[in-house]
Every structure is written in structure tokens, then in C-alpha cells.
Amino acid sequence: MTAVRARWPRSFNLAATAFFFASLLSHAHGAEQSASRDMPKLGRGINILGYDGIWEGGQNAPFRLNNLTAIKKAGFSHVRINFFGFKFMGPGNVLDEIVLRRLDAVIEDVLARKLVPIVDEHDTHLCQRDVSECGEKLRAFWRQIAERYAGKYPALVFEVLNEPGGEMTSASWNSLLNECLGIIRRTNPERPVIAAVLNTDEIPVDELALPADDRHLIVTFHYYAPIRFTHQGAPWSPTFSRIGPLDWGSPDDEAKATADFKKMSVWAVKEKRPVYLGEFGVYERAPSDSRERYLSFVARSADRLGWAWAYWQFDHDFAAFDSARQAWKPGILRALMPPTR
DSSP states (O other): OOOOOOOSOTTOOHHHHHHHHHHHHHHHHHHHHHHTTTSOOOOEEEEEOTTOGGGGTSTTOOOOTTHHHHHHHTTOOEEEEEEOGGGGBOGGGOBOHHHHHHHHHHHHHHHHTTOEEEEEEOOHHHHHHOHHHHHHHHHHHHHHHHHHHTTSOTTOEEEOOSSOOTTOOHHHHHHHHHHHHHHHHHHOTTOOEEEEOOOSTTOOGGGOOOOTTOOSEEEEEEEOOSHHHHTTTOTTOTTGGGOOOOOOOSHHHHHHHHHHHHHHHHHHHHHTOOEEEEEEOOOTTSOHHHHHHHHHHHHHHHHHTTOEEEESOSSSTTOSEETTTTEEOHHHHHHHSOOOO
16 A cells, blocks of 8 residues: 555646546557456455454454345445465465365355455565565465366456565566466466556556466556555554545546556556456545545546456455444445446
8 A cells, every 4th residue: 555656747637637537438448348358347346354353263253254245235246355375374385274165165155146256365564575485475375276276166366466565676576476377377277367566656567577378367456545645544554643634636636546547547458458456445534525535536437447446445444334333334335336326
């Protein structure tokens, strides 16, 4: 979750923003259809289970599997399962079979609700800090996961790694990513796989190196810019905890987001690759009207560009759902999923 720098002048106004989106749409939709002919229709989604005790057997586990029914009824079409696989590895980087059976059960429950499951390897912190150790564990993870699900659950999507970055360069990430893709393709030659752009302020999608003949790939990035707004009041950060209230929604604010989305859209059209906005969100301490305005702008912008997206996240912090009340937070849901007329 990093800030993204503005690239357009402050004089750029709302009319220009609208014009720019209009100029991209015909190209973006044509490229998206070409790139996605044999790909799953992920559509609108939400992140789940990253910090839930379901993996440990149910301790401190606010998520209930019947919440998947609420997700489906709200109109979402996929869930991104945030799985910290490294913590469940024993000697030799072997994954705990008991935890893998829990993952099987989650995937099957997701599929039973006619939702698309994404298994996202979410061990960002180790991978951004220690590239060598990350590589060993990530390769071991995908050897086991790919073999386990070979020939099973054709709707299941793999995501190689959440938010590569930190000590990783584009070169080191490209090398590790392509090693993992090679491992996956040995047993899952046509499995849809999500590959991330290096998670830096510049969104360096032009530096992403993908195998040209693999057309079962989806490119992902996350968007939390400006991070001072989206993370204001976050208590885990000495900096952000002291920030706020900050508003969002001026023509300049929208222009900055449009500029960042332009970079991804132009690349996707050129490369004929589908794009997945895998995370975006605003922490609860932001003013509610600005928070909802931001979420609506980002989600509708992604919709217009033909991108799939997933909100961060279902429960815990940045939450769209109140686990104690077992109810959606109406303003957040309305911003993400406006009622159809």
C-alpha cells in the first residue's frame, strides 16, 4: 500500500478527466475482449480471510462461511482469498496438510456459491525484506499448490504473490515470477494466473516481463493513492495515526487517479493483457462522504476500463461488513455496488 505520485498538472480539470476516460474506452474494451476471450470473468470482488483464524482451526475467526452467501447476494462475483502460506510451512517448506484441507473447504464453499475463488499467496512482508528466502518458500509453495489442484476446480485462479516490492527490483521479481509460472505451468498449463506489477509509487508496468506465449495471465496492481488520505488515522502507523481528517474528491484529486489508471490502460491495450485491480480501500477514520466518493470513483473507473477489481476488505479494518452485526456497512456497499435501476 504505497502512495502514487501525481503526473498531471493541477490545472487539469474534471471535464478533461471525463474526456480522457471516453477516449480510452473503445480501445480498452476491444483489448480487454481480445485478451480475455478464454479467461474467467472475475468482475467485481472482495478480499477475504487474510487475518482470520479459520486457518488455525477457528480461533479469533469472525468470518463465517455463510458470509459467502451475503457476498454473492450483494452482487460480487469473486473473492480474493488472502492466504499466508509461509506461516504453515514445516521442515523442508512443506505445507501443513491440515491447513491445506481447510483451504480446500474454503475453495469448495466459494464455488458452491457460484463465486470465483482466487488463491493469493499473501506473504508480502518476508518477500519485500528477504528476496532469497522468499524465493525458496514461494517456489516450494507453488510446487505443492499447483500439484494439489492440477485438474481440479477449473474456475480456481492462482495469484503468484501479493505486492512484490521492497528489496525486490523489477529484475529480481521478473526472475522469480517466471520461475513460479514455470512451476505452475508444468501441472496447470491453462490455469488463469494473476501476476503483479512491482508495488512501487511509479506502478512500473512497462518493466513487467511476462512469457509472450502465455495468454492465461492477468496483470494486477493495487491502488491506495494518495496514501495520506486512504490511511489517515490508521493506529498501527506513527505517521498516519496523527493525520486527518482529510477530504478527497476535487477535480485535481480525480485527475491524479485518472493519470495513474491511464498508465495501466495504455499498457494493457498495447500488450492485450487483462487488468485486475486487486486491492483498493480507505481506512475507517476518513470522513465518510469522502471515503465513499473515493471508493465510488475508483470502482466506477475500473468498471469503465473493463478491469476486474476487489475491494480491501470484507471485515477487520477497511471493512465493508460489520461482523458483530452481520450486516453490510451501507455507505461502503452503496459506493462499491450502486443499486441498479
